[in-house]
Amino acid sequence: MQIINGKALAATLTEQIKNQVQAVVLQGKRKPCLAVVLIEGDSASAIYVANKQKACEKALIDSISIYKPASITQADLETIIQNLNNDKNVDGILVQLPLPRHIDKDKIINLINPAKDVDGFCTQNTGKLFENYKTNDMLFNSLSPCTPKGCIYCLLNAFEREGLSTDGKFLGGKSVCILGSSNIVGRPLANMCITLGATVSVCNSTTKNISFYTKNADIIIAAVGRAELVNGDMLKSGAIVIDVGINRVEGSNKIVGDVNFESISEVASYATPVPGGVGPLTIAFLLQNTLFAYLKTLH
């Protein structure tokens, strides 16, 4: 089994983004700017936000942080979004999820100007998942969600290393099994894979006999948040396995994915590790989305 090194891919992508930013800044333009809104309450969120800001620095993207207590009102949060929408120096707006229960999440997300919605979660950007994108445009010229983009990028890497085409509907004839149907990963990813020509099966927690689907799949993408759910017995030989899971092992700081990495190592052809797989690429595509939103403002 060969490793898809998401960390290295993300570093290269971030370097490319930095170079693009540098080129524009050298022409006398301002730097791109990402605004991150973090409502207190979820301990993991603060770490995620810190990681995103560190990544911005590497790509020469300015970042603004707006931290607010969990007691913030819907109206106050809406005002924050509107101000960021109106701020010509802000290119991307990211509201870190989850939000406190008393906040109407869908309303907040859909208040973000779609042109600044770098998470790609608003209705207008979700609808664009139905567009007949070419691979390159899907990844680099759209505001689609970052984690699904990272997954597709991992597939590109495996296909390129195999000497296979990554143009056009390059997943034509391939069967993709997606474990998980969330609006953040599984569902947008399913739509992207359909656009790229794949036969797509989307499983969820009610699916009977998951192995039926995984064993037939050329590509398995696990995004269910269940530690090491996928093992080698569930795969067909030569499958590509993309692991989106981030599960903390109880009583330790160890992180494991949705895939039992050791168990699949004799069966899969390519796989992403956790950590160091899809995670860093999610952040790199947040930078890419911010760059895309920024470049649009220059035209």
Added chain:
Amino acid sequence: MQIINGKALAATLTEQIKNQVQAVVLQGKRKPCLAVVLIEGDSASAIYVANKQKACEKALIDSISIYKPASITQADLETIIQNLNNDKNVDGILVQLPLPRHIDKDKIINLINPAKDVDGFCTQNTGKLFENYKTNDMLFNSLSPCTPKGCIYCLLNAFEREGLSTDGKFLGGKSVCILGSSNIVGRPLANMCITLGATVSVCNSTTKNISFYTKNADIIIAAVGRAELVNGDMLKSGAIVIDVGINRVEGSNKIVGDVNFESISEVASYATPVPGGVGPLTIAFLLQNTLFAYLKTLH
């Protein structure tokens, strides 16, 4: 095998829509109005449009027809759409597809005010397919595409006749195989089935071994436009089969679906005939979408 009588279901639904229109008109309001734009060039389109207008009459919905020659310019067609958007007496706008090649179809569809987009094809309405709708709201309180709605309604009928629940994620634990991944039927339908809890497989013309998917499926929905592609050997016993296909038999006026109806009759539990299945329900849901758009204007 029991028949899902789409024609009868559509007649009842149309009657219910008429009753709702009548109740509002009795309060002194104007009738709902659907505007249909037909660009000459496709011979089947004229028949479809005529059928839609006949259905409008039955439901007491006014209809306006705008017929234009195939030589119409993009700018002129855009002006027509904008005028209909601005017309307070028009609730629904339907641009009959296909459009001539020189017309930018996506631009025209996205020019339609999403609140009047009764076909449900614009980006804003496509994005709403990701909403966590309850069954009833998905069908009756959204501007989602009409044919997929008709398919879901057929499933409801089969489930109700079996005494099964149709509330909530009523397709949970069920495997659905969709043949066809078009933006008009297969893809929106896949998203609806995911919302309703199903495990969904979407096949296309590049899928290897379609029978692998159909044989495992509790529900098969065929929307590929290939005459009698699905036969009894491809099904598991007791499957529900929904046939979206409308294929003209060469050299005759006979219409057949994507399913070989006779062949599946000893294997399937429920199936829709062609004609008289999904087709009439597609039109009924166009009326329903128009009613929904109209009722929204009263609030």
